[in-house]
Amino acid sequence: MSEYISSTDKLKILDENVIREIFSGKLLDIIIELMDNQLSEQQLLKKLDIYPMKLKYYINKLLEYEIIECVKNDIINQKVNNVFKLRKDDIDLILNSCSDYNLELNLLSSIEKYRDIVKKSFQNVCSNPSTTNKQAFLVIRVNDEKVKEFKKELNELLIKYSELEDKNEDDKYMLMTLLSKYDEV
8 A cells, every 4th residue: 555645636646656656657657548538458458559458457557546436347358347536636756856756667667658748738728829728838947946946835835726627617727837947959
């Protein structure tokens, strides 16, 4: 069982070993697929293009960490086909240190999924300019203290607005942030 904090709408995973395991393999891909919909094992197999035994292993890990839950058991062609969903709508993966951890593996395991999300988001912004969509890109020269201050304020802002969510609304909006040092190639 993972160390986590569960509020009414958010699951906060604090165990760094669990977080590392999530980022180093297909666990993150499964979590991302389950963010909008509950999916069956067969649907996950098609979306993720992995072997059934591997999927079973990953599903069991996510069940063990109490990140997902089985909501339905269907029998299709004389096979049990479980349907899964995230236990909470919001999951915070808090990793305080990456020093002993293979960051490249982390990036490779999730970059394709995030690329697709970013691409779809930018297409949506460009195709619907009259809506409340917004895109911005900023590169600035600033010292580390200012960046730490900005990061703190940004985190406070994200927490403030994530608490305003109305589950009865159909429209979803996404805000992605990436704050890092930037060296032009």
